[in-house]
Amino acid sequence: MSAGQTTVDPSEVAKFEAMAAEWWDPTGKFKPLHMMNPVRLDYITSQIAAEFGRDLSDDKPFAGLRILDIGCGGGLLSEPMARLGADVVGADAAERNIPVAQVHAEQSGLDIDYRFTTAEALAVAGEQFDVVLNMEVVEHVADPLSYLTACQQLLKPGGLMVCSTINRNPKSFMVAIVGAEHVMRWLPKGTHEWDKFITPDELGNLITESGLRLVDKQGFVFNPILWSWSISSRDLSVNYVTASVKAA
Amino acid sequence: MDNPDAGAQKRSMTTDTDIVIVGGGLNGPALALALGDAGFDVTVIDALQAGARGEDAFDGRGYALALASQRLLKAIGVWGAVAENSTPLLEIRISDGKPGTGPGPFVLEFDHAEIDEGPMGYMVEDRFLSRALAGAVEAHPRVTVLSGETVVAQAVEGSTATVTLASGRTLSARLIVGCDGRASGTARRAGIDRWGHDYGQTALVCAIAHEHPHHGVAHQFFMPPGPLAILPLPGNRSSIVWTETTEDAARVHALDEALYLDHLRPRFGDFLGDISIAGERFTYPLNLTVAERFVDDRVALVGDAAHGMHPIAGQGLNAGLKDVGALAEILTLAKRRGEDFGRRDVLDRYQQWRRFDVMQMVLATEGANRLFSNDNPILRVARDVGLGLINAMPGIRRGFIREAAGLTGDLPKLLEGRQI
Numbered sequence: 001m002s003a004g005q006t007t008v009d010p011s012e013v014a015k016f017e018a019m020a021a022e023w024w025d026p027t028g029k030f031k032p033l034h035m036m037n038p039v040r041l042d043y044i045t046s047q048i049a050a051e052f053g054r055d056l057s058d059d060k061p062f063a064g065l066r067i068l069d070i071g072c073g074g075g076l077l078s079e080p081m082a083r084l085g086a087d088v089v090g091a092d093a094a095e096r097n098i099p100v101a102q103v104h105a106e107q108s109g110l111d112i113d114y115r116f117t118t119a120e121a122l123a124v125a126g127e128q129f130d131v132v133l134n135m136e137v138v139e140h141v142a143d144p145l146s147y148l149t150a151c152q153q154l155l156k157p158g159g160l161m162v163c164s165t166i167n168r169n170p171k172s173f174m175v176a177i178v179g180a181e182h183v184m185r186w187l188p189k190g191t192h193e194w195d196k197f198i199t200p201d202e203l204g205n206l207i208t209e210s211g212l213r214l215v216d217k218q219g220f221v222f223n224p225i226l227w228s229w230s231i232s233s234r235d236l237s238v239n240y241v242t243a244s245v246k247a248a
Numbered sequence: 249m250d251n252p253d254a255g256a257q258k259r260s261m262t263t264d265t266d267i268v269i270v271g272g273g274l275n276g277p278a279l280a281l282a283l284g285d286a287g288f289d290v291t292v293i294d295a296l297q298a299g300a301r302g303e304d305a306f307d308g309r310g311y312a313l314a315l316a317s318q319r320l321l322k323a324i325g326v327w328g329a330v331a332e333n334s335t336p337l338l339e340i341r342i343s344d345g346k347p348g349t350g351p352g353p354f355v356l357e358f359d360h361a362e363i364d365e366g367p368m369g370y371m372v373e374d375r376f377l378s379r380a381l382a383g384a385v386e387a388h389p390r391v392t393v394l395s396g397e398t399v400v401a402q403a404v405e406g407s408t409a410t411v412t413l414a415s416g417r418t419l420s421a422r423l424i425v426g427c428d429g430r431a432s433g434t435a436r437r438a439g440i441d442r443w444g445h446d447y448g449q450t451a452l453v454c455a456i457a458h459e460h461p462h463h464g465v466a467h468q469f470f471m472p473p474g475p476l477a478i479l480p481l482p483g484n485r486s487s488i489v490w491t492e493t494t495e496d497a498a499r500v501h502a503l504d505e506a507l508y509l510d511h512l513r514p515r516f517g518d519f520l521g522d523i524s525i526a527g528e529r530f531t532y533p534l535n536l537t538v539a540e541r542f543v544d545d546r547v548a549l550v551g552d553a554a555h556g557m558h559p560i561a562g563q564g565l566n567a568g569l570k571d572v573g574a575l576a577e578i579l580t581l582a583k584r585r586g587e588d589f590g591r592r593d594v595l596d597r598y599q600q601w602r603r604f605d606v607m608q609m610v611l612a613t614e615g616a617n618r619l620f621s622n623d624n625p626i627l628r629v630a631r632d633v634g635l636g637l638i639n640a641m642p643g644i645r646r647g648f649i650r651e652a653a654g655l656t657g658d659l660p661k662l663l664e665g666r667q668i
Contacts, residue, residue: 026593034593041585056584059287080586107406108588109262 013103019096020104023074032186033076039220039229040135040241041080044162047216047243048131051160060085068129068154070119071137075101075112081133082110089129090114091122123150130156134163135241138203139196148210158248161212164220164241168197172238175222200236212244263420265291265392267579267590268411270399270434271427272296274374275551275568277381277393279427281324282576284390286583286668291392291419292385293411298395302379304527309453310479310487311377312337312466312562314369314654317569319665321380329380335480336360336367338464340652344632345469345476345515358649362642367464368653371479371487373455402437402547407588409546423590425548425575427568430537432553438544444536444556447617449474450497451559452490454529455481456512459521462486469515472623475560476515485526489559490515491621494533501531534558538610542602543595548575555606558613566654567609573660574601580668605657 026034045056054061063085069078072090074097082088082105090101095116105112115122119132132151141147151161166176173194180186198206200217207214219232220239267283269276272294280290313321313334321327342356360367385391394413401412402424410420426434435442451474462480469476474491481487490512492500500511505525516523537556542549551568578598582589650656654663661668 026591038582038585038587041587045585057287079588082586083588084586109407 012099016099016103017107019100020074020107023076023100024104030074030076032180033073035222035227036220036229036239037076039231040077040164043218043220043231043241044077044133044135045080045084047160047162051243051245052130056084062086065130066128067131067133068119068122068127069133069135070151071135071140072101072114073097075104075114077133077135078112078114079105079108079110082112083108086131088112089122089127091117091119093118119147119150119154123153127154128156129154130159132159132161134161136164136166138163139165139192139198144198144206145209148206148212152210152212152246155212155246157246159246161207161244161246162241163203163207163244164239165203166192166197166239167237168194168199168202169237172197175238200240200242203242207242207244212246214242214244216243217241263408263422265289265419265421267291267423267425268293268409268419268421269425269427270411271429271553272301272393272395273427273429273551274377274381274565275572276425276427277385278320278324278326278569279425279550279572279576280391280393281326281381281384281388282320282572282662282668283579284388285324286576286580287390288579288583289390289392291394291421293397293399293413293419294393294395295398296395298382298393302375302382304375309374309489309530309532310455310481311372311374311565312369312479313372314563314566314652315365315367316654316659316663317566318370320569320573320660320662323662323665323667324384326377326380326384329383330372330376333376333482334370334372335482336464337369337371337466337480338367340368340466340468342468343470344628345471358652360649360653362646363649363653363655365653365655368649371466371481373481373487399433399437402434404546407546407590409590421590422588423546423548423579423595425550426553427550429552430535430556432539432549434547435539435549435553438547440544440547440549441540442537443540444538447534447536447558448494449491449534449558449621450494451532451534452492452497452500452529453488453532455485455487455526456516456523457483457485457526458523459484460519462520469517470621471515472621474617474621477559477562478516478520479562484520486520488512488516489562491534491560497531501529532559536610536614538606542599543592545592546590546595548595548598550575554602555610557610558617560613560617563609563613567606570605570654570660570663571598571602573662574598576662577660577668601658601660 022028049056065086067081067086067088069090072078072092078088078090098114098116101114132154138144166172181189204214219236221232221235222229266288267290269280269292272292276292280292283290338360340358398414399411400414403410408420409424412418426432428434464480467478473493477489479487539549539554542554550571575598579589582594
């Protein structure tokens, strides 16, 4: 589907535009994602560039790469990937997000294939990708191993999965649940269930079990004084990200 | 889709160019080159005809380019064409003075030998810098210049910003950058208010030929009506920036050359021997005008459009080039991440980077002008003692030298001479 031939019902466009505006308002409901997005993108783009030998200062450096964004929401990661030249499929298990993301991509002049589906369903359909973006999803799924196995199946040989989630320890409980949901109200209460958080070691084991090879892990650290996020190789205590590859 | 035209009518998928830069002075072309190098397609809209800025009679200003600014010009590939007409600033001497009595006994001296980086900066005349920038912009494959065009309207809708030109032509882009000076139309059209005031002072500017060599020394004499800066140019010439009250400046400007020099001599002193006027004489009224914010949705302001300051510290162009380096870096990093670089949250990073530095500079120039541009005997003693004290403390002196060279603070990469 191209951006010019959306399946969005015209009578509903205004509603979806309003929802898209909400998704993409850097000071609105999704503020925490917007604040985190530059470091997430720095990590994702540098991992893809390294894995596939691309130069980020080139025009459309990701041309020819097929990328799946799982849990695409309003398209906060799908749009940058498309802008860098990738052929992007954005998948979300929440049906309402799909037309919202479509409307916004159209406004941005980008061609993105948004689908109401899951990683498991795409794997069953035999879809193949160079890159699977699996950002802040694994802590929400019922069975992480079968989910990560589906992600592994979606990768072409030599493909790359970037997976981020939240560590499970007293600090992450204070920061991600008490801080982000109750004190700052950055996220609706109940967004996260602490017992579903996964430690880096557990995630590493799950990734290995799913059939991928873990190649990198880093922390995403929020500095409350500078009010910004940065990447840290030492501090994986709350938010962290991993890169893993499928054997060629 | 039921109505296949609806999307096309509402939004265009692509834009005519990535970034429109309004203003063809110095910051505009410099920014265009930095952005063009980073892979952006840039269109510069210049109200003047091509070549007008390089003419000798166009602008009499000389710029004390801080070392960091010279590094930026090197990084964007224009320094080579400027170098032969530049003069290294080896020493800056600041003193308190009164017409007729020459410089006072308390002198503050900044010598480049106290820092490792080399000269504190370079003196360059406007025409040479303008020509070098015009040449580089002309040769750049990603930069287009529309000369003799002005913007009459601008609008932002969705992810597209559009400017309408006086010729009726329209141009769409992801971002509009206003490098259009103190009376920035880009800021006004974006609804960005300004604050500031008129100093009631006017700068008389011209080149002076003198008998003795200047040895790369820049002088700043603080006189009650305003400072007199004497800045070294190639050969036995110096550029003067002579600040008087606006009424006195108008009177002096109207005089013939001989009478003009008669007024200048007691202020200038005789340390460079006989003096004469070399070239056209210019006047620039001085005001402070700061934009209440430097960005809006798909609009960013650079240089005097964001912050027009008193020339007392010679920091106008240097501050503008710092803006250029910072904005180019923010936009380039955003582009490499695949971000929509014209969005307000990206532009806010530029504002956050520059605003504190700019406010510090505004306060410093305000303070210096109030402290020095008067004949109050108490303030006179205070500033003489102050100058003497700073001069007696090498650590603080070196700090000022590094400040003058533009080597302090969180520098954009281009101002360190590095590519983004």
